Amino acid sequence: MPWWFWVLLWIALIALSLLLHVMLGYRLFRKFMATVHDLGDAGKRFTNISPTAETSDLEGALERPAPGSAVFASPEQMRHDYLTAKAFRQEVRRQKRVQRKAERGQPQSLHDIELR
Template sequence: MPWWFWILLWIALVALSLLLHLTLGYRLFRKFMATVHELGDAGQRFGNLPQPQETSDVERAGNTPAPGPAIFASPEQMRHDYVTAKAFRQEVRRRKRVERKAGRGQPQSLHDIEFS
């Protein structure tokens, strides 16, 4: 083969490689711009949502305990208060879970059913 054929072959290979890279780069740029546009639309859609009130289960139940003198109370009293509040929160969550499952028509768990 003549020497000029190799030069033409390499020029063609480099040109095709450059064309391929430019095509892939253009497609990547288009996809990136579409993603940015979608993110902007999502920001507009979800930017005006009302902020939910941050209330705990205890506050929703209407039984908010008054802050106590934790520094000066005895450890036994603080442990009792902690265990009592924890049991109250668990009971509130259990009641909500039972109501939610009853509303959906789902079977209740055995440990959620009150035995009276």
């Protein structure tokens, strides 16, 4: 085979290799931009949620003690406060679970229904 055939063959192979890399780079860039776009949409969606919306139920029902007051409180009082807050949080989660299942038309758990 003549020498110029090898030159043409290598030029074609290098050109095809570069074309492949350009195509893969373009696909990667498009996927990256789609991900960035989705993240931007998610950021816009979650910035509309007020940070006090989720904690407003807790703050209304339970008064928060002053910072540092736990150091001087009795262990019985702290245990009572902890158990009361824990029961309240469980009840709020149960109510949300019952409401969510009712909205979706899913069957309720017997454990949740018996607490009512």
